[in-house]
Amino acid sequence: MKLLTKNTDYAIRALIELTVHKEEYLSARSIANKQKMPFQFLRSIMQELIKYKIVSSKEGVKGGLKLIADPAKIKIVDIIRIFQGEIELSDCMFQQKICENRKTCVLRKEIKRIEKLVENEFGKLTVKGLVKKISKQEKGGK
Amino acid sequence: MKLLTKNTDYAIRALIELTVHKEEYLSARSIANKQKMPFQFLRSIMQELIKYKIVSSKEGVKGGLKLIADPAKIKIVDIIRIFQGEIELSDCMFQQKICENRKTCVLRKEIKRIEKLVENEFGKLTVKGLVKKISKQEKGGK
DNA sequence: ATAAACTGATGCTATATTAGTATCAGTTTG
DNA sequence: CAAACTGATACTAATATAGCATCAGTTTAT
Ligand code: FES
Ligand code: FES
Numbered sequence: 001m002k003l004l005t006k007n008t009d010y011a012i013r014a015l016i017e018l019t020v021h022k023e024e025y026l027s028a029r030s031i032a033n034k035q036k037m038p039f040q041f042l043r044s045i046m047q048e049l050i051k052y053k054i055v056s057s058k059e060g061v062k063g064g065l066k067l068i069a070d071p072a073k074i075k076i077v078d079i080i081r082i083f084q085g086e087i088e089l090s091d092c093m094f095q096q097k098i099c100e101n102r103k104t105c106v107l108r109k110e111i112k113r114i115e116k117l118v119e120n121e122f123g124k125l126t127v128k129g130l131v132k133k134i135s136k137q138e139k140g141g142k
Numbered sequence: 143m144k145l146l147t148k149n150t151d152y153a154i155r156a157l158i159e160l161t162v163h164k165e166e167y168l169s170a171r172s173i174a175n176k177q178k179m180p181f182q183f184l185r186s187i188m189q190e191l192i193k194y195k196i197v198s199s200k201e202g203v204k205g206g207l208k209l210i211a212d213p214a215k216i217k218i219v220d221i222i223r224i225f226q227g228e229i230e231l232s233d234c235m236f237q238q239k240i241c242e243n244r245k246t247c248v249l250r251k252e253i254k255r256i257e258k259l260v261e262n263e264f265g266k267l268t269v270k271g272l273v274k275k276i277s278k279q280e281k282g283g284k
Numbered sequence: 285a286t287a288a289a290c291t292g293a294t295g296c297t298a299t300a301t302t303a304g305t306a307t308c309a310g311t312t313t314g
Numbered sequence: 315c316a317a318a319c320t321g322a323t324a325c326t327a328a329t330a331t332a333g334c335a336t337c338a339g340t341t342t343a344t
Pocket of ligand 1: 107
């Protein structure tokens with residue numbers, strides 16, 4: 001069981017990179033090299049983030065990607081939603097007894113509760129939060 | 143994003159069924175009919191549960207499956223582990239900066255924390271617990 | 285003794301998701 | 315005008331999920 005898929009994972013790392021170099025345009029190529037991600041894959045990921053107005057892009061030499069959203073407001077759960085969709089029950093069909101009634105189904109109710117918990121936790125994590133923790137760690141580690 | 147896959151889901155429902163009819167042998171066919179699950183799929187699922195000594199089987203007419211584990215001790219997380227493996231990071235490779243060091247990687251640390259939380263929650267849920275909730279609900283609903 | 289209802293073992297197929305690649309057109313800069 | 319970039323789009327490959335089929339053997343009722 002995986003909580004994060006690669007595209008989510010790469011997106012987060014790229015966003016961290018872009019947060020560290022805010023105001024600059026970083027090319028997909030340079031991010032891919034730095035973070036050792038597959039270049040074309042990263043490109044498709046960044047195109048998604050552009051659609052969602054999280055980053056903007058500039059074409060041509062010296063072009064690249066730039067963060068436009070506030071990293072303090074980019075929640076990890078948002079990124080998960082973009083690349084993995086909503087956290088959802090294993091689309092359980094209405095069966096007898098246990099699932100007689102979706103509204104009252106016990107199993108469903110419990111899973112929903114845990115899902116909310118996960119969403120909530122990933123909602124508390126932001127790109128900026130991660131960056132902060134990284135820099136703290138770097139200082140502390142010296 | 144799905145927290146439970148079908149095999150886990152079916153396994154749980156079957157176990158609930160077996161708990162309700164404890165001491166009896168229920169055939170895979172009858173469980174599949176009752177819960178509207180694909181018969182052969184359920185059979186392969188039950189074979190797994192037999193391997194793990196959660197249910198036992200009897201061959202021949204009047205044979206079938208019977209619960210042998212204590213339903214109060216069958217945690218939902220155990221079933222998840224059997225069919226979906228351990229909850230794991232999107233096997234993140236050791237990258238620069240963010241993942242320079244797996245031990246100290248911030249992203250990893252946060253995800254691990256949430257994973258533990260999920261595991262813990264699914265560890266608190268047991269088959270018996272679900273059955274209890276169902277019967278409460280049925281009484282209350284009258 | 286034999287047919288029907290069952291599991292054991294095993295191997296297969298179908299579908300969906302995840303991961304990644306490739307290509308061509310257009311833009312910007314030196 | 316070439317090199318370094320993105321936009322758009324379409325494709326492939328790998329893996330995981332979901333499910334089906336078959337044959338051998340066991341038990342029970344008749
Ligand atoms: S309605 Fe989905 S688990 Fe019951
Ligand atoms: S080591 Fe995996 S997220 Fe960093």
